[in-house]
Amino acid sequence: MKIPVGILGATGSVGQKFIQLLTNHPWFEITFLGASERSTGKTYKNAVNWFMTEPVPKQIAEMTVGNCTPGADCRVVFSGLDAGVAGEIEENFARAEYIVLSNSRNHRFDPDVPLLIPEVNADHLELINRQTYGKGCIVTNPNCSTIGLVMAIKPMIDLFGIELLNVVTLQALSGAGYPGVASLDIIDNIVPYIGSEEEKIETEPLKILGRIENGSVKMLEMTISAQCNRVAVLDGHTECVSVKLKQPAIETEIITAWQEFTALPQKLNLPTAPKHPVYYYEQDNYPQPKLHRNVDKGMAVHVGRLRKDPIFDYKFIVISHNTVRGAAGCAILNAEMMLKKGYIPSC
Amino acid sequence: MKIPVGILGATGSVGQKFIQLLTNHPWFEITFLGASERSTGKTYKNAVNWFMTEPVPKQIAEMTVGNCTPGADCRVVFSGLDAGVAGEIEENFARAEYIVLSNSRNHRFDPDVPLLIPEVNADHLELINRQTYGKGCIVTNPNCSTIGLVMAIKPMIDLFGIELLNVVTLQALSGAGYPGVASLDIIDNIVPYIGSEEEKIETEPLKILGRIENGSVKMLEMTISAQCNRVAVLDGHTECVSVKLKQPAIETEIITAWQEFTALPQKLNLPTAPKHPVYYYEQDNYPQPKLHRNVDKGMAVHVGRLRKDPIFDYKFIVISHNTVRGAAGCAILNAEMMLKKGYIPSC
Amino acid sequence: MKIPVGILGATGSVGQKFIQLLTNHPWFEITFLGASERSTGKTYKNAVNWFMTEPVPKQIAEMTVGNCTPGADCRVVFSGLDAGVAGEIEENFARAEYIVLSNSRNHRFDPDVPLLIPEVNADHLELINRQTYGKGCIVTNPNCSTIGLVMAIKPMIDLFGIELLNVVTLQALSGAGYPGVASLDIIDNIVPYIGSEEEKIETEPLKILGRIENGSVKMLEMTISAQCNRVAVLDGHTECVSVKLKQPAIETEIITAWQEFTALPQKLNLPTAPKHPVYYYEQDNYPQPKLHRNVDKGMAVHVGRLRKDPIFDYKFIVISHNTVRGAAGCAILNAEMMLKKGYIPSC
């Protein structure tokens, strides 16, 4: 018996990825698809402008799309809603005692809402106990660029600490949703700006990497500067990172820290967990989004080119799949962790 | 009467751009095309795999390609040769008393060779007097990423000084020459590595921005860290820059410095000089390579998104046309400056 | 004294191209910019999402956008309006005695409206006399794919006649307007369908190439089959054409026909006319959109790879700039022809 789940914003970019990743999931089964009024009442295949690299799964194609109001026959919903509408709809579902796994930014900084990466801060799930939604709750995953970055620095933070972090991103098109970026704007071009993205990267890691003290998160002290660019890549964000450490480290120590990094999702053998959270590459021109974004079903983070930096201590490259590891896949892994820890009742 | 000039490496990427830019030049006229043995004796149109966005100029198409040994009927040669062969060939030409304007890296750090951007260090031309080639000489232009960067920071250096500079580049394909980057490697992808590019950006600005003292260049003291990426853009490098200034400056002072920046090429009204060396854009998502690379015939540098930086003082975007401003166009402007200053004899 | 002209749909894809091409036009001067209500009252630079490869012309950037109702201080308007609204608005302007040069499909098959390519059927302008708009009138240019195709076959039609024509198009993104095709839909992809495009190509040439008999157009008899694809090219449509001729012809006769083709716009030396309407290329892999679309300011048509066909008689490649020759540029050339022929009063 699988646990029935619903998807809010099912026709959007993240919604499509939720569908792709939850099809054939061993624990969850999609029983509800919610979208905006434009789609309500249509079969999914008629409502959606599908652009994944595999066709719409057969059993999903013929499902009828509902609207995003509580009433769906499931207790767990994944939300890929646009931030413009996500805040209120997610609260409505939580109040109606649904467990809401949200990819939207609206509730990420609510003090009682976990901003969760299971490999990094699974203990933050205890914040849920402070929520006032009865059996319902809201759990969020971070911004797509933040997730890859935080997973890459987590082993460094643990062993050496980071004082200053500079990051320049080269972000994929799927991160802008659908239809998102016009082809006329990005073929043979760069757009050196992504609205409110830099702010997210500069703040979200501080909560994720913070410690729970007296039932609330104490933000990590670390200064982050981010510059974000949109590039003509379909999937997979590239991030050029420089860090000043709190304690000295030699290169092999850092590489070993990445290679040996493993965490609760790996120990629990969660179905969506990557085999290794972080892969390090020795080859000069690795990692690359096209080559590495799909490793471990798109859930791993890829690091390369660690080298000394004349201003900071070290610089390196981070690549991760922005709609899998950086969005839908992370939300699903969050749900798997919640099930294992008892926050989602099993059937 | 125009001054006859030759092009070394005429079939390559930079060579093609030299041809495009020198066609209809008011002062210079191409009378010689040199390339490797594979091309020697062929008409240019049969020797070249032309990939500019305008066809081969008619008068050039039927010229016969010669080899890269002195003997050409001109006193000035522009070199777009690969670094693998440029060093020796350029010396041969200089020894044979040709004036060599080189885009290759080989002689850039020779103490008696100017590494020249006419808007920045025209006074470095006096280094030529120390060369021992008789009437011949070698003058180099910097690496493509360096030129845009240095032009953008020159007004800041003059007014406020820069102590630390971090730059992450998103570099266009034409910078890799032809055939250069395979389409299979870059469509839907990023290559986060360009061989020896980071070293160039971290060192060349120090010579360009250095002062002549006792007939040789005293390097500027400034620490630069560079990370370089290849992206799916045909022309136009994008650079994400962060700077720590030596003296405090407010944003409007910096923007004004850019807007008011003008230099000798503008004053002398050199034919290839941009109207303004630097353009600043207020719009959030500007500048962009596709939109701005061709402004002022590709010779201007474009800056945008100046904002405070939590680690450094300021961060901003720089865009410039890498094969025009960053290569062939700069070499031609160097020649124009040399003509005006008497280093190239007029007809 | 230039003739004041207005642009309807000034913020759209074709509207932007009108602005680019009319800036510095020797005979016309833009005095009015009309767009939808969303833009009305804004300065042009704030209303538009500009994506041309040159920045917005300065004098245009600060103009205030008006709405698309008669009242503009000019007698000539160029319309780049969407077909959804173009029909009625253009009639309103014609009734208010404006001369309307339309790029939209709405009136193309009106019996008294010329479907005009000045090199092909300038004599169709006499249809205007049958219009009932007083001093106003409507003149249309054909669909972008049609124009390149018809110019390429015009010399063949004249000399040998064409019975059957099969064409498969690879059409550029700018043909879909802005924002048009989503980048997620076309990078690393083909969309083998363009709504109602095949119908246009199969019918428009028959009117353009028809003869005026008793004041109306007698359609040419020729059977056309078209298949249309959208490809990841910014500008420039490629068409793979096969033809069965009415009379036998050898290859050199056809090539000569193309090379010698010239027409009234060339004889009158109209400012926007290409030097040669058709260029033929001997090189196997020519023409190509990136290389040839801008020749003669984007107004020429490029043909190559003429070879015998085992089913038809001949096959060949046609390339033309879809928003210049195939849209805005053609409309402007239409206006120039109308001025020379007295259909537009000079100042």
Added chain:
Amino acid sequence: MKIPVGILGATGSVGQKFIQLLTNHPWFEITFLGASERSTGKTYKNAVNWFMTEPVPKQIAEMTVGNCTPGADCRVVFSGLDAGVAGEIEENFARAEYIVLSNSRNHRFDPDVPLLIPEVNADHLELINRQTYGKGCIVTNPNCSTIGLVMAIKPMIDLFGIELLNVVTLQALSGAGYPGVASLDIIDNIVPYIGSEEEKIETEPLKILGRIENGSVKMLEMTISAQCNRVAVLDGHTECVSVKLKQPAIETEIITAWQEFTALPQKLNLPTAPKHPVYYYEQDNYPQPKLHRNVDKGMAVHVGRLRKDPIFDYKFIVISHNTVRGAAGCAILNAEMMLKKGYIPSC
């Protein structure tokens, strides 16, 4: 016990795909990697410029590359060699009694060599009996564009016959091998020419679809005209096909023929066989290379947009994965069929 197999041309484009598809194959195991002298003696990961979308399989990465001379410890070799060298090397292997499955064009028209698509002409395998290589033999798969085309028309040929066929292709970059097409040549561009490709498409189907009579193939009588273009798609060829049938057919009959088409590989349940050889799509803008190339592990052929044609009888779109179905995957399916039919001895 798996059957040991070798790969000739293991570092090339098709060689990489062979490795990707044979990793974890239930019947075959790679025990030998052969390449040119440049690679011999290196580990595979150091010899190859890998560009698949999954990393090099671990067990392959550390294998040492050998040269392409008989001596490998296996009886079956898959050849992805360039045509420039394939002819002789493949004969050498066959003479040394290897079973050679070749993707190269060299032996495709040898009268005793099957040009094999298992769904279409498995009976042609009997040609092997006429070969004089002892236990060795050569079996070829057709050109990438031919395979998709022939699979799509096979059900039509069987039921209605085809008299004339016109095809225009939009071919993916991976078909040109590696490094293949330069990015500067294809981004924002089309190359309307692929050397000797049109000839292959116009002739290979006639052999594949021919009948064995008296031990040799009698070519099918059908006239084919092909025009080939290279487009900026990584994988997946698109073909625009028009056909004149020998017997009348209505649209639903043709669609049913495609939907019900199944063949020996499906009946034998061969591991690499697609579930359905041909999929038909009702949606106007389907199929598309990015969306459908990977269906059934890249081994199916996708057809859409069947509609009446004013010159021929019908036109439609065909899409298939050029390096899987159109190259390495087809060769592997050929081997599976040969094993089942006893042409390859099982262990």
